[in-house]
Amino acid sequence: MIWTKRRSSLMGFIFLAVGLVLFSALLLLKSETQRRETYFSEYVQNIAGIVRNQLDTNEAVLSGFSAFLQAVDQSDTEATARYAAVVLSAYPHIYMLEAARAVPIAEQAAFEDLMRRTWRPDFALKDFPSLTQQPVQPQVYLNETWPVLFMYPLLPESSSIYGVRLETVAYLSFALARTYNSQKPVVSPVFDMYEGGSAYILMQSVIRPEQERGSATPNFFGSTMVSLLLIKTGSLLEAVNHANVDPLVHIAAVLKTAAGSESDVFSTQVQQAGFIDRLFLPQLNDRVEIRSSSQPMTLVFVRQLRFGDVLTEEMLMILLVLAGALVLMPMIMIKHFKAIEKADVEHERSAYLASHDVLTQLPNRNLFAERFSQAFSDWEVKGIPFAVLLIDLDHFKEINDHYGHEVGDQVLRAVAHRMLQAIRSCDTVARYGGDEFVMIISHLFDPESAESQAARVFDTVAQTVVTSAGELTVSCSVGVSLCPVHGQSLDTLLKAADQAMYGVKQLGRKGVGMTEFPAT
Numbered sequence: 001m002i003w004t005k006r007r008s009s010l011m012g013f014i015f016l017a018v019g020l021v022l023f024s025a026l027l028l029l030k031s032e033t034q035r036r037e038t039y040f041s042e043y044v045q046n047i048a049g050i051v052r053n054q055l056d057t058n059e060a061v062l063s064g065f066s067a068f069l070q071a072v073d074q075s076d077t078e079a080t081a082r083y084a085a086v087v088l089s090a091y092p093h094i095y096m097l098e099a100a101r102a103v104p105i106a107e108q109a110a111f112e113d114l115m116r117r118t119w120r121p122d123f124a125l126k127d128f129p130s131l132t133q134q135p136v137q138p139q140v141y142l143n144e145t146w147p148v149l150f151m152y153p154l155l156p157e158s159s160s161i162y163g164v165r166l167e168t169v170a171y172l173s174f175a176l177a178r179t180y181n182s183q184k185p186v187v188s189p190v191f192d193m194y195e196g197g198s199a200y201i202l203m204q205s206v207i208r209p210e211q212e213r214g215s216a217t218p219n220f221f222g223s224t225m226v227s228l229l230l231i232k233t234g235s236l237l238e239a240v241n242h243a244n245v246d247p248l249v250h251i252a253a254v255l256k257t258a259a260g261s262e263s264d265v266f267s268t269q270v271q272q273a274g275f276i277d278r279l280f281l282p283q284l285n286d287r288v289e290i291r292s293s294s295q296p297m298t299l300v301f302v303r304q305l306r307f308g309d310v311l312t313e314e315m316l317m318i319l320l321v322l323a324g325a326l327v328l329m330p331m332i333m334i335k336h337f338k339a340i341e342k343a344d345v346e347h348e349r350s351a352y353l354a355s356h357d358v359l360t361q362l363p364n365r366n367l368f369a370e371r372f373s374q375a376f377s378d379w380e381v382k383g384i385p386f387a388v389l390l391i392d393l394d395h396f397k398e399i400n401d402h403y404g405h406e407v408g409d410q411v412l413r414a415v416a417h418r419m420l421q422a423i424r425s426c427d428t429v430a431r432y433g434g435d436e437f438v439m440i441i442s443h444l445f446d447p448e449s450a451e452s453q454a455a456r457v458f459d460t461v462a463q464t465v466v467t468s469a470g471e472l473t474v475s476c477s478v479g480v481s482l483c484p485v486h487g488q489s490l491d492t493l494l495k496a497a498d499q500a501m502y503g504v505k506q507l508g509r510k511g512v513g514m515t516e517f518p519a520t
Contacts, residue, residue, distance in 0.1 A: 084152035
């Protein structure tokens with residue numbers, strides 16, 4: 001029972017220690033995960049701020065270009081080109097500045113002829129589907145045509161764009177129509193450029209007063225224009241990548257156009273996390289709405305945490321210490337409990353040796369005295385008498401002298417075993433010294449039962465004993481005294497039993513003698 005309780009306690013302590021270590025490890029991992037979440041939130045705000053600043057810059061550049069077009073001379077393309085060059089050198093993320101003017105439908109032929117005479121001999125008004133050999137798509141029909149007249153920088157791959165009617169470009173048609181109803185910039189959907197890559201256009205209506213002009217100077221910009229800012233999506237992606245100190249964050253940008261549709265601006269590519277990472281670690285998600293008046297954009301951030309993120313060098317050192325504790329603590333506890341068990345065994349052995357005879361394993365005098373005290377206490381409380389028996393082996397000295405002490409010890413052990421079989425569990429037999437044994441016969445109801453129990457012990461002992469020297473015949477003399485009839489102390493009762501046994505010895509040994517009852 002004690003061993004079972006101790007083993008349960010040991011297992012409980014081990015489980016508690018392991019649980020505390022694992023709980024500490026989980027707290028550390030959770031703490032590191034929360035730190036990564038905080039870092040991710042700050043990272044999202046940083047990237048969103050970069051995108052917001054670039055969008056605000058686009059709007060400011062377009063506003064400045066529109067203001068310049070209102071003030072520039074109607075035919076001064078050189079000044080316009082110089083202005084555009086300064087702007088693009090300051091803001092290299094802007095791909096191109098363009099300008100288109102309104103030409104009434106009825107004046108298209110005259111305008112085309114004017115541009116050939118005063119500007120470009122090869123000038124022609126063009127439809128975008130014909131230029132790109134693409135099918136005609138739905139468009140908004142306007143009362144004017146809007147040919148592109150100015151572009152900076154002038155790139156060889158985009159020179160054919162001169163004279164293209166903006167209203168024939170499907171993805172610009174709706175945005176162009178919206179500029180009629182608003183002085184604010186209007187954004188187009190993201191589209192694939194004629195010269196390659198993807199971009200979107202930010203445009204703004206420009207109204208200027210009519211100017212008197214001579215016949216030699218062309219009315220190049222006119223009084224109704226639209227300024228255009230061509231922005232490659234790659235420039236925005238480049239700005240994000242430049243500040244993207246965490247390449248494992250997936251970032252997607254979606255532009256909400258003037259028509260209410262959504263266009264994908266860019267999407268970063270990241271290496272997919274492993275199955276174990278996705279199984280045990282959280283995925284961080286965030287969404288930022290950039291409420292730009294002209295370029296409303298949504299940024300979506302996704303970051304799958306990996307064990308490489310949370311298992312930093314410091315974390316690994318701490319976990320290594322915890323792992324060592326996880327191994328050492330159960331070992332120390334087991335060793336400690338084994339030491340306790342060994343000490344208990346030694347204590348039990350010492351206690352046993354202090355209360356038992358080494359040779360026969362029977363109780364010794366000390367333990368017999370304790371058992372006597374218990375029996376005497378029961379008599380005092382319950383009034384139940386008991387008997388004390390003194391047993392002496394007959395002619396034992398002759399066995400030792402003739403066969404040796406080893407054979408004598410064999411006889412003593414055999415006799416002790418037989419005595420244990422002859423008594424009840426409530427009785428006690430002890431070795432009192434040499435070849436003398438004592439017994440306490442408890443719960444007696446009459447003197448005859450004590451004498452019959454003594455006879456039973458006598459018969460049990462008086463049998464042959466098998467030894468290394470052969471079979472030997474053993475007998476004994478038994479003296480019996482009763483408590484409280486013959487005394488109320490151990491010494492008194494033992495003396496009385498000894499006198500009874502001495503009487504048996506005088507009669508030739510091999511018998512049971514009862515102490516005489518005192519005269520009444």
